[in-house]
Amino acid sequence: MTVLEIRNLSVFFSRYYNWFRKRTEACLNGLELSVGAGQLVAVIGSSGSGKSLLAHAVMGILPRNAGWSGQMLYKGELLTPQLQQRLRGRELALVPQSVSYLNPLMQVGKQVRMSGGGVRSRTELRSMFRRYGLESQVERMYPFQLSGGMMRRVLVSTATLGGAELIIADEPTSGLHAELAQETVMRFRELADEGSAVLLITHDLESVLPYADAIAVLYGGTSIEVAPAHYFSGDGTMLRHPYSRALWTALPRNEFTPPKGKPLVRPARSAAGCPYREYCESASEACRSGQIPVRRVNEGWVRCIDAT
């Protein structure tokens, strides 16, 4: 069953310049994505690819000056602000990137029990903490008393206490050392195996690859390819998009070489055309304008004119 389906999602910000001049900037542009029950989909993107905005859009917590268009469906139902509010913290859970989401003045046990509006029982909390290897005295601690790893586990338990059906984790492993990062990703795998749909947003392809069912690659604010995780193997020729292949080749365990040509820094900013066109070896005139169509291929899809 498809739990979340995102169709043609764009997120834009309006900012005021000078006094009255308003400018709208698109930060996500025609993003497509879906995740089913029991599935772990990793969303891979570099900094500035708009990956946190994706999480915030689904949760309905975009900043005030942001607007969005497109469609988001939760179990086939249109995800409206009202529905988002009703589901948030219950069926819909976010593991935020920043620990600043925790209230520094409240004991963590209390915060976790109250997260998302509902209040959960002590016993529920205790068994959840035990599951994440947190001792019972952690419940009475304040956020500043926790180590980075404990804090991360508290955040994960906050999101999962209610038995959420859709879990979105935004860079859950950043700042964690290798073992703990792996342990964290494994927890998300477990949650998926228990039936949740999990979207794991990260810049670190290597850490999620062994546990993900599918990988969605984000570049320049749009999803450019969704592929089964096992496509990221060998010399990467199963991948269809030049950027996905470049990403795979650049891993230290593979070639560790950046794509040839000029250093890849910023995706092309305009809404029209392919965001990778400035760097792509196969770019043609057709890549400069219009929206690049999505093409379904076997088990995934790709957004590239040149893909076969």
Next chain:
Amino acid sequence: MRLEAQQLGYRLAKDNWLFRNIDLTLEPGQITGLMGPSGAGKSTIARILAGFIQPAEGSAVLKKALQHENRERSSAIGGAVTDKQGWKRRRTDGSIVRKPGGNTVPYPVQLIFQHPEQAVNPKWKLQRIVEEGAKPDQELLSLLGIDPGWLDRYPRELSGGELQRCCLARALACKPSFLIADEMTSMLDAITQAQIWHAVLGIAQQQGMGLLVISHDQPLIRRLCDRVIYPWETANENKKVTVRG
């Protein structure tokens, strides 16, 4: 120039040692990986070597071989002897230090942090930030993939990867003898990581700069390093020897 640290110790509180008896040596032109258990103080060692903080015991010195006299001259960096030698403590966001007499010079050991946004002054434009130690030449900027247009912006207007490139420009403009990369690319995507490392390795080779790489990423360490050191293991062995002796 060789960097030698001997018997470094650092404590968090009176009897709470983060580590003791840490020895390490960095050779010019060599790429060394530093491995150790998490929470053992790898970043603290990086900060000591780069002169941001002082160890509670032990010392870190830069040794310069004097060819004619067949002797070595050392100048202390970081370390308890810092002030006697005249190096003043550095600011966390800068790359320069004050020598006695008040003139500033680039520090010979430069450190790149994991989070570039915490290593720059948010109120400065990038131009001022990258020129903090010395003015980077055009070649360096283009090697690092820095768009001249960024220099007119503030740190918050750049992405993490772009900002890290600028921090590298600031450090490398100082032509340091050693560069310490503390999880330098662990917040970045694989392509940016590969690009940045290729640029840095090229510059290191060209200038005979030594590198210390701290990373949790084993394949990365294996790719980059000429040798990998485990100072905590040696420290434990030392301890055993003293106990036995």
